[in-house]
Amino acid sequence: MSVLTSLGILVLSALILVFLQLVPGIFALFNHYMHGKFSYKKASDLATFFIIGVETAVVLVFLCLNIILCCSPTTTFIIDSDIFAWLMSGIFLALAFIILGLYFRKSSGTELFISRRLATSFRARLTQVKSRSDAFVLGLISIVPELIFTLPVYFLIIITIMKFNLIGPARAGLIMLFALIVISPLIIIRILNSTGHNLADYLKFRFKNKPFFRFCLTLFYLLIASLIVLGVSL
Amino acid sequence: MTSAPFNQASIKRTLKIHAKALGIPTGAADLFIDRAIKDATKSLKSKKIITDQDLDRAIVKELKKYHADFAYVYENRDKII
Numbered sequence: 159m160s161v162l163t164s165l166g167i168l169v170l171s172a173l174i175l176v177f178l179q180l181v182p183g184i185f186a187l188f189n190h191y192m193h194g195k196f197s198y199k200k201a202s203d204l205a206t207f208f209i210i211g212v213e214t215a216v217v218l219v220f221l222c223l224n225i226i227l228c229c230s231p232t233t234t235f236i237i238d239s240d241i242f243a244w245l246m247s248g249i250f251l252a253l254a255f256i257i258l259g260l261y262f263r264k265s266s267g268t269e270l271f272i273s274r275r276l277a278t279s280f281r282a283r284l285t286q287v288k289s290r291s292d293a294f295v296l297g298l299i300s301i302v303p304e305l306i307f308t309l310p311v312y313f314l315i316i317i318t319i320m321k322f323n324l325i326g327p328a329r330a331g332l333i334m335l336f337a338l339i340v341i342s343p344l345i346i347i348r349i350l351n352s353t354g355h356n357l358a359d360y361l362k363f364r365f366k367n368k369p370f371f372r373f374c375l376t377l378f379y380l381l382i383a384s385l386i387v388l389g390v391s392l
Numbered sequence: 393m394t395s396a397p398f399n400q401a402s403i404k405r406t407l408k409i410h411a412k413a414l415g416i417p418t419g420a421a422d423l424f425i426d427r428a429i430k431d432a433t434k435s436l437k438s439k440k441i442i443t444d445q446d447l448d449r450a451i452v453k454e455l456k457k458y459h460a461d462f463a464y465v466y467e468n469r470d471k472i473i
Contacts, residue, residue, distance in 0.1 A: 183473040190465075194413030267471020277473050285409075356414050358461035361468050 163389045164318045167382055171311045171318075172339045174378045177371055179261075179364070180270055180304040181212055182343040188284045188296065189347060190357040195285075202352075204293040209344050211297020216337045219301075219309070223316045224333065237317050247386040249310050254379035257307070262372055268364045272303045301340075312336075314382065400429060403451070410465050424462065428454035 188208055192201035227233050236242050263269040269277070280300070287293050301308070319332050347360065364371075404425055411421035432450035436442050448467070455463035 180473060187469075187472050190413045191409060194409035194411070265471065267468055268473075269471055270473055272473065277470075280473060281470065354415075356461060356465070358414065358464045361464065361472065364472070365468075 160389070163385050164321060166385050167314060167318050167389075170378045170382050170385070171315050172336065174311050174375060174382075175308065175336070175340045176343055177375050177378070178304060178307060179268065179371060180272065181300050181340070182347060183268065183270070183364070184280055184284065184296075184300045185209070185212075185344045186347050186357060186360050187281065188287070188293075189351055191285050192287065192293075193351070202348075204287060204290065205348055207290040207293040208297040208300075209341050209348070211294040212301060212344065213297075213337055213341050214294075215298045215301045216312075216340045217334070219305075219312055220316065220333045220337060223313055224329075227316055227320060237320070243386050243389060246310070246314065247383045250314075250379050250383035250386065253307060253310065254376045254383065257379060258372065258376045261307075261375065262368055266365075268361075268368050276303060314386075403429065403447075407451075407466065410469070411462060414459075414461055414465060416459060416462060421462075424455065424458040428458065 185205075185208060189201070189205050192204045195201075196204070227237075260271050263271070272280075284296060287296060315336055316333070319329055322329075322332075324332065350360070407425045407428075408421060411425065412418075416424070428451050431454045432447065435450050435453075436446060439446065452463050452467040455466060
């Protein structure tokens with residue numbers, strides 16, 4: 159796989175992590191409810207702990223994948239094989255079609271693929287948050303339902319970074335950069351909220367751009383699938 | 393279908409949370425909420441069976457008269473995730 163192909167995969171992976179909607183949606187709702195229930199200071203504090211929770215969960219997933227891939231002696235042999243590349247390409251192709259058909263529900267809002275029961279449970283839980291630990295745990299678990307879409311991306315990011323043969327701190331830095339990319343939409347929502355934008359603005363933006371998000375996510379998954387195949391044939 | 397009593401206090405509490413989060417001053421928010429609930433209840437009086445959706449729709453319709461963003465958030469609060 160050439161350096162350009164690897165960079166392309168990393169950029170597209172970063173874009174996928176920014177465009178996925180579940181965690182920003184939960185956070186926007188959480189931030190709104192906290193500002194409605196508590197003082198500005200406490201609400202901001204809880205929002206920070208939610209973001210720290212998300213960041214911790216993402217770093218943990220990255221670390222687990224890194225340990226699994228680095229500690230196994232057969233890893234390099236497997237990930238360099240053509241069959242593995244075709245398999246990864248197939249997974250990304252399947253995810254592209256799942257995003258296209260199932261990621262957003264066919265309703266007027268931006269209801270996502272998760273079961274309605276789970277969505278209700280998330281809403282109920284986020285309205286009951288009172289302490290930093292509640293906010294932190296909610297942040298931790300909010301990434302779980304979307305792992306079906308993010309886990310292959312995290313996996314690919316780690317594999318691609320491994321192929322750069324970077325030394326420890328440089329590799330850790332790059333992984334941390336991707337973990338920060340995941341929380342960048344949450345930070346943007348917080349900044350917008352503190353500059354006078356409210357949940358209504360965010361909802362209108364999401365509702366209006368739902369087809370755009372669906373198109374972009376599908377495109378990014380398809381492009382990654384193509385780049386993996388391109389990496390094999392080059 | 394089981395019938396449940398109309399829990400005005402709970403709806404008021406939820407509406408107050410949304411109003412505060414949207415930065416609507418407390419006095420104005422209380423006025424909007426009281427009027428919206430009163431008028432929504434009045435508009436549904438003729439109905440024999442009232443579902444939660446009927447009540448929500450009626451409240452949203454009344455809230456739209458006072459604060460568009462408030463009505464919009466209340467209407468779409470369950471449609472985000």
